[in-house]
Amino acid sequence: MLSELLATKLHLPASRLEHVERPRLTEHLKHALTHKLTLISSPAGYGKTTLISGWLHGLDQPYAWLTLDEQDNDPSRFLAYLVAAFQGIDDRIGQSIKIIFQSTQTPPIEPVITVLLNDISKSPSHFLIVLDDYHLVQAPACHRAIESLLKYAPNQLHLVILTRHKPPLSLPRLRVDGQLLEIGAEDLRFTEEETTQFLKTWMDLELSVDNLVLLHKRTEGWVAGLQLAALSMQGRDESAVKQFIAIFSGSHRHVIDYLTDEVMAQQSRELREFMYQTAFLDRFSGPLCDKVTGRDDSSTVLKLLEQKNLFLEPLDEERSWYRYHHLFASYLRTELNEKQRQTVHLRAAQCPRGFESSQRCRWYLGSAHDPFGDASLYSWAS
Helix, strand or coil: CHHHCCHHHHCCCCCCCCCCCCHHHHHHHHHHHHCCEEEEECCCCCCHHHHHHHHHHCCCCCEEEEECCHHHHCHHHHHHHHHHHHHHHCCCCCHHHHHHHHCCCCCCHHHHHHHHHHHHCCCCCCEEEEEECHHHCCCHHHHHHHHHHHHCCCCCEEEEEEECCCCCCCHHHHHHCCCEEEECHHHHCCCHHHHHHHHHHHCCCCCCHHHHHHHHHHHCCCHHHHHHHHHHHCCCCHHHHHHHHHHCCCCCHHHHHHHHHHCHHHCCHHHHHHHHHHCCECCEEHHHHHHHHCCCCHHHHHHHHHHCCCCEEECCCCCCEEEECHHHHHHHHHCCCHHHHHHHHHHHHCCCCCCECCEEEEEECCCCCCCCCCCCEEEEEC
C-alpha cells in the first residue's frame, strides 16, 4: 500500500499570497517543541492551514505534513500515510513494518505504533508531524492510533493537529500534564491591525478608520468573512464601500455559498434544524433552546455544537449561555421559511418570565437589527 499513496497529501501547502504576518501567534507556536501536542481548532475559514504552513516555511526544524481526507477512515490507509509521513523525516522509521502493508488485511494497530515509537526514540533530533483536516477522521481505530502515539511519545516527537472539531483524544490529561498547546478561534481571529494589513497589502483596499472598525466588528475577525467582503468591495468608490459594509451580513451571496458548502453540508439534518430554530436568539442556554425547539436535550446539543466548532460563542466560563457568530446567525436566519419563522417566534413569545429560577426573559419588538423586517427579536439574559 505504501507505493500507492498520493504524494501531494504529504506535501506542505504552498505559502498563500495573502499570508498575513502574525507574530503574536508565531511567538506562541515557538512552544510547540516543548509539548507533545499542539492543537489548532476552529471553524472553517479561520486560517489554520495558512498559519501553520507559513510558520513551517520559516522553521529550522524537521517536519512532515499529512493532509487527511474521508478515505483515511480506513485504518490501513491511515496507518500507511502515517508511516509515510514519519519516513519523510527519517526513512528508517517504520522500515521494518513495510511488509505488513503488503497484506490485504488491516494491520494490527498496536504493533505498528510500537515499532514507530521505538524507531522514533532512536531519532537524533526533535521533529514535528502535522495532521491537517483531522476532523475528517471519524474511525475509532484511527483515533486509538494517535492516542497511543501521544501517550507513549518519545521526547523527539511533537504532533500538530489542525481540525474544525475537537478530536476525541485525552485532551484533559495532556492539558493537566502541561503537554497540550492550544490555539482556538479566539486566537485566530484577525485583530484590527491584521485586518488593516490584509486589506491594504493583499486586497488593495484602504478603508477609512470608521469603515475598517465597522467591517472588523461585522466579521468578528473571521478571516474568510473578511476576504469575502473584500472581494465584493474591490472596484467600489468610498461611498459604495460604506454602504456595502453597513448592510454586509450572512445573507450576502458569497457568505451563503461558503457556509452552505463548507459548513452546513457536512452537518446532519437534525443539527441543521436545531441551528435554524435557535438562530434568531441573541443569546441562549440549554433550557431556553428546549422551550424554543420543543426538545428536551438542548444542553447536550449545544455541547456538541461547541465541540464541532460550529460558530458558537460561549458567553460565560460555565458554558451555560451562548450566542452564534453574528454572520453565521444571520446566514442561518436566511434559511428559515415563513412558516418556520412564525413557529419559532410564537414559541419564544410563549416563554414565561421566570421559566428558570435564576434567569429572566425579556424581548424587544421592532429592533433595528431584526433580520426579518417587522418581526420580533428576542433576547434572554441572566
